Amino acid sequence: MSSWFEKHLPKIVLAPSFIAIILFVYGFIAWTAWVSFTKSRLMPKYDIVGFIQYDRLFDSPRWDVAINNLFIFGFLFILISMFLGLIIAIFLDQKIRIEGALRTIYLYPMALSLIVTGTAWKWMLNPGLGLEAVIKNLGFNNFTFDWLINPDFAIYTVVIAGVWQASGFVMALFLAGLRSVDQEIIKAAQVDGVPTVKIYTAIIIPSMTPVFLSAFIVLAHLAIKSFDLVIALTGGGPGYATDLPATYMYTMAFSRGDIGQAASSAIIMMIVVFSVVVPYLYSELRNKNDQ
Amino acid sequence: MFKKLAVAAVATTFSLSASISYAGPKAEVLHWWTSGGEAKSVAVLQKEFSENGGTWTDMPVAGGGGDAAMTALRARVLSGNAPAAVQLKGPSIQEWYEEGALADISDVANKNNWSKVLPESIAGHMKCEGKWCAAPVNVHRIDWIWANASVLSSNGLSMPKTWEEFNATAKALQAKGIIPLAHGGQAWQDATVFEAVALGIGGANFFHDAFVKLDKKALQSDTMIKVFDQMRIMRGFVDKNFSGRDWNLATAMVMNGEAAFQIMGDWAKGEFLAAGKVPGKDFLCSSTPGEGFLYNVDSFAMFKVKGNERQEGQKLLAKLVVGKNFQKVFNLNKGSIPARTDVSLGEFDHCAHVSAADMNASSVGGTLLPSYAHGMALRGAQAGAITDTVTAHFNSNMSSKEAVAMLVKAIDNSK
Amino acid sequence: MINSVGKNQLNKIILRIFLYLILSVFVIYYLLPLFVMITTSLKSLEEIRTGSLIALPRNITFEAWGTAWSTACTGIRCEGLKPFFWNSIFIAIPAVIISTLIGAINGYVIAQWRFKGANIIFALMLFGCFIPFQVILLPMARVLGLIDLAGSISGLIFVHVIYGIGFTTLFFRNYYVSIPVELVKAAKIDGATFLRIFWSIFLPLSLPITVVTVIWQFTQIWNDFLFGVSFSEAGTQPITVALNNIVNSTTGVKEYNVDMAAAIIAAMPTLLVYIFAGKYFIRGLTAGSVKG
Numbered sequence: 001m002s003s004w005f006e007k008h009l010p011k012i013v014l015a016p017s018f019i020a021i022i023l024f025v026y027g028f029i030a031w032t033a034w035v036s037f038t039k040s041r042l043m044p045k046y047d048i049v050g051f052i053q054y055d056r057l058f059d060s061p062r063w064d065v066a067i068n069n070l071f072i073f074g075f076l077f078i079l080i081s082m083f084l085g086l087i088i089a090i091f092l093d094q095k096i097r098i099e100g101a102l103r104t105i106y107l108y109p110m111a112l113s114l115i116v117t118g119t120a121w122k123w124m125l126n127p128g129l130g131l132e133a134v135i136k137n138l139g140f141n142n143f144t145f146d147w148l149i150n151p152d153f154a155i156y157t158v159v160i161a162g163v164w165q166a167s168g169f170v171m172a173l174f175l176a177g178l179r180s181v182d183q184e185i186i187k188a189a190q191v192d193g194v195p196t197v198k199i200y201t202a203i204i205i206p207s208m209t210p211v212f213l214s215a216f217i218v219l220a221h222l223a224i225k226s227f228d229l230v231i232a233l234t235g236g237g238p239g240y241a242t243d244l245p246a247t248y249m250y251t252m253a254f255s256r257g258d259i260g261q262a263a264s265s266a267i268i269m270m271i272v273v274f275s276v277v278v279p280y281l282y283s284e285l286r287n288k289n290d291q
Numbered sequence: 292m293f294k295k296l297a298v299a300a301v302a303t304t305f306s307l308s309a310s311i312s313y314a315g316p317k318a319e320v321l322h323w324w325t326s327g328g329e330a331k332s333v334a335v336l337q338k339e340f341s342e343n344g345g346t347w348t349d350m351p352v353a354g355g356g357g358d359a360a361m362t363a364l365r366a367r368v369l370s371g372n373a374p375a376a377v378q379l380k381g382p383s384i385q386e387w388y389e390e391g392a393l394a395d396i397s398d399v400a401n402k403n404n405w406s407k408v409l410p411e412s413i414a415g416h417m418k419c420e421g422k423w424c425a426a427p428v429n430v431h432r433i434d435w436i437w438a439n440a441s442v443l444s445s446n447g448l449s450m451p452k453t454w455e456e457f458n459a460t461a462k463a464l465q466a467k468g469i470i471p472l473a474h475g476g477q478a479w480q481d482a483t484v485f486e487a488v489a490l491g492i493g494g495a496n497f498f499h500d501a502f503v504k505l506d507k508k509a510l511q512s513d514t515m516i517k518v519f520d521q522m523r524i525m526r527g528f529v530d531k532n533f534s535g536r537d538w539n540l541a542t543a544m545v546m547n548g549e550a551a552f553q554i555m556g557d558w559a560k561g562e563f564l565a566a567g568k569v570p571g572k573d574f575l576c577s578s579t580p581g582e583g584f585l586y587n588v589d590s591f592a593m594f595k596v597k598g599n600e601r602q603e604g605q606k607l608l609a610k611l612v613v614g615k616n617f618q619k620v621f622n623l624n625k626g627s628i629p630a631r632t633d634v635s636l637g638e639f640d641h642c643a644h645v646s647a648a649d650m651n652a653s654s655v656g657g658t659l660l661p662s663y664a665h666g667m668a669l670r671g672a673q674a675g676a677i678t679d680t681v682t683a684h685f686n687s688n689m690s691s692k693e694a695v696a697m698l699v700k701a702i703d704n705s706k
Numbered sequence: 707m708i709n710s711v712g713k714n715q716l717n718k719i720i721l722r723i724f725l726y727l728i729l730s731v732f733v734i735y736y737l738l739p740l741f742v743m744i745t746t747s748l749k750s751l752e753e754i755r756t757g758s759l760i761a762l763p764r765n766i767t768f769e770a771w772g773t774a775w776s777t778a779c780t781g782i783r784c785e786g787l788k789p790f791f792w793n794s795i796f797i798a799i800p801a802v803i804i805s806t807l808i809g810a811i812n813g814y815v816i817a818q819w820r821f822k823g824a825n826i827i828f829a830l831m832l833f834g835c836f837i838p839f840q841v842i843l844l845p846m847a848r849v850l851g852l853i854d855l856a857g858s859i860s861g862l863i864f865v866h867v868i869y870g871i872g873f874t875t876l877f878f879r880n881y882y883v884s885i886p887v888e889l890v891k892a893a894k895i896d897g898a899t900f901l902r903i904f905w906s907i908f909l910p911l912s913l914p915i916t917v918v919t920v921i922w923q924f925t926q927i928w929n930d931f932l933f934g935v936s937f938s939e940a941g942t943q944p945i946t947v948a949l950n951n952i953v954n955s956t957t958g959v960k961e962y963n964v965d966m967a968a969a970i971i972a973a974m975p976t977l978l979v980y981i982f983a984g985k986y987f988i989r990g991l992t993a994g995s996v997k998g
Contacts, residue, residue: 028841115953
């Protein structure tokens with residue numbers, strides 16, 4: 001009995017988490033899928049009526065904007081955050097004297113809730129109050145920076161604030177990655193006279209693929225959940241130009257009392273996310289098993 | 292022995308807790324009046340409540356004009372733990388009733404003669420299938436136009452009586468470098484201006500057909516195209532930094548003379564008064580050009596709760612909300628007028644008097660209309676569909692015809 | 707020869723200057739919002755209305771800070787953020803500890819006791835990190851009602867633990883996976899049990915990754931608004947809900963200085979964690995979590 005217990009203990013220990021995840025993640029996804037086939041309004045109902053909610057969803061120009069924005073925002077946010085994080089990490093790795101202070105400065109935005117940093121960003125990006133006004137006051141009268149109020153560019157201001165918040169964290173990941181690269185190899189390359197840039201591009205960066213995975217997971221997670229960011233910065237505006245699926249879903253479910261519609265948008269959103277994330281994770285995890 | 296002691300201890304604890312819970316009426320109140328002035332207004336209610344022996348538990352959730360509060364409300368109802376009273380308004384009261392979530396407070400209403408003291412149209416919003424299920428707090432008027440008095444007088448201009456006059460006045464101001472219309476580019480503010488324009492240009496019947504009955508003929512009419520045309524003109528009167536601006540900052544622009552007009556509900560008056568401005572002297576108020584009166588009635592819906600003390604708390608609260616004293620004090624603070632018709636307006640200002648007189652007149656004339664932009668006329672999904680179109684049109688260079696086509700489609704899609 | 711060394715030296719100095727220049731530009735980008743928040747919180751409302759956004763305050767006043775902490779109205783109660791601060795502490799600390807412990811033992815099982823299907827379970831947990839939280843609000847509310855945790859601090863802890871497991875497991879699993887499996891094998895031969903190995907071998911090795919996990923979890927839970935607003939009732943609302951009530955009131959005077967002060971106060975615990983534990987954070991990451 002006790003040896004059976006000991007033998008199966010790892011599984012027993014893992015079981016509660018496993019059950020919790022099945023129930024509270026996958027069970028709830030199934031629940032959402034069910035509700036997306038109903039005519040739920042104010043509160044969830046369970047009589048299935050078919051694909052009405054999906055028809056409505058694809059007919060909605062607002063949803064088009066939201067899903068487009070997810071691609072624009074997600075792509076740029078992940079790419080720029082990774083790039084910036086990597087560059088800063090490499091620069092910081094050059095034996096900078098005040099590294100500790102700089103690191104904290106780059107990292108702190110992650111600690112702040114966007115409920116209010118959104119307000120600060122809103123001011124700074126506002127053409128009449130923020131950067132544009134300041135630079136104009138300096139004498140550059142032709143300077144314009146009005147992305148926040150331009151429906152075609154407003155989504156990029158969301159990227160700016162998003163990158164501001166997350167890139168420091170990515171920097172920390174990359175810095176850690178750089179520090180754990182085998183110093184012997186680098187020294188050998190230096191002795192051989194390989195130029196510094198080449199050392200980075202040919203040796204160090206390729207050896208950090210696992211770091212890219214971690215960074216990707218963290219960033220993708222933040223991109224999908226970028227909800228506070230939009231609410232705080234643009235409120236989805238101008239018009240609904242900066243709506244994201246998460247804000248669309250929230251608006252439908254909670255301010256419009258259209259839960260069926262919200263559920264269908266959630267399902268589409270999860271399909272999109274999973275179709276991007278799953279293959280990536282799958283290849284990464286399989287590679288690791290081969291090791 | 293030990294067992295006996297334990298039983299005794301448990302018994303006393305139970306009786307203790309029981310005696311505590313019978314201490315008196317209790318009510319948990321979910322609302323989003325959290326700013327200084329608003330909170331003071333609600334505190335008046337809380338004070339009266341506790342003077343009558345009640346215990347008030349405050350559950351404020353601000354944000355998004357109540358979106359966050361509605362999120363919390365759904366979670367609370369689903370978990371079987373609804374608050375006793377919730378700040379709710381318009382058709383959503385009846386929607387919650389249909390979900391079986393609301394309590395019947397008819398006995399309180401009948402005992403206190405609500406049907407006598409409340410105007411019929413307002414009473415209609417408080418009833419669910421003939422039973423009273425909510426208590427009204429105030430009447431906000433939406434179709435107000437606020438102006439900086441000295442900006443107008445120093446330029447030899449006066450309050451516009453028609454939209455043509457408004458456009459001419461605005462152009463004159465623009466030529467002098469004054470922003471004609473202070474506006475914040477948030478969807479609900481766009482919708483607020485839109486409905487004032489629609490009422491002004493189309494008249495009360497048109498407004499009722501289009502935004503209460505959702506009549507396709509009205510929605511597709513030439514009048515609707517004209518309404519969008521006027522919205523395009525209004526867009527030209529707004530400064531370039533309007534996007535995302537909070538409404539009170541727009542009010543501040545009128546106050547300091549940077550801008551001349553603002554179209555906003557009468558909560559804007561509270562902002563003027565808070566800054567020490569005097570109505571009629573520093574700032575002017577008048578209804579937007581055209582007939583009618585758009586109202587937004589704030590109210591507390593009463594949710595089903597378990598337990599005697601909670602149900603009693605709920606009833607006491609309902610009684611006090613419609614009580615004369617609270618109706619007066621709250622509305623003096625908030626800029627609105629009482630929902631009760633028998634409250635003396637002696638202490639109220641000029642704008643409130645205008646509002647009350649117009650409400651009575653339009654009630655008689657059949658032009659007293661629910662505001663669509665503030666969730667009084669339509670269900671959330673439909674009102675939202677209209678707002679989506681309005682804000683998309685206002686923030687792009689879409690033509691009026693395209694906007695009308697989009698409007699019709701969006702409303703179809705929301706049904 | 708000497709000439710070329712000198713040139714090299716000069717190049718190096720120029721490069722160095724360039725490096726510091728770029729890093730400074732980034733510093734401005736990162737610090738500007740905080741700068742605006744702090745200076746605004748020290749200004750009077752009048753000065754905010756009339757002055758420039760990035761101007762330094764003319765008369766520094768800490769009034770807004772006092773208001774935000776103890777007298778700002780978050781509804782009828784005008785007690786500032788103070789009472790809500792403690793709610794957040796009571797939610798965040800147990801939730802962080804429990805989810806970290808669960809993550810540690812899960813990571814240990816998945817990385818070191820590779821039974822069949824362990825990787826699938828891990829993948830399922832990982833995908834769970836990506837579920838948008840708006841989706842689970844309503845069913846979770848129902849569940850909390852059924853298990854009688856609705857509106858309570860325990861309910862909020864429960865929710866945060868559940869949705870924290872994915873990330874904590876990920877962190878520990880990736881850390882433990884770099885520890886050779888032979889260690890466990892040797893210990894087993896010596897007769898050590900499953901829990902014994904975890905307790906005496908793995909936990910003592912885990913300080914760096916624990917720091918990382920705790921910082922991550924604490925930040926997430928402390929800054930959470932959505933769960934806080936949905937699953938709390940009067941008396942259990944966390945600080946973010948109170949902050950939101952101060953900042954986002956819709957029809958009233960906006961006191962930006964109080965808003966900003968409140969925001970900084972609400973962020974103080976996480977800020978302090980990042981400032982003081984930031985060093986260990988990088989070290990913890992270096993120690994293996996990022997090795998995959």
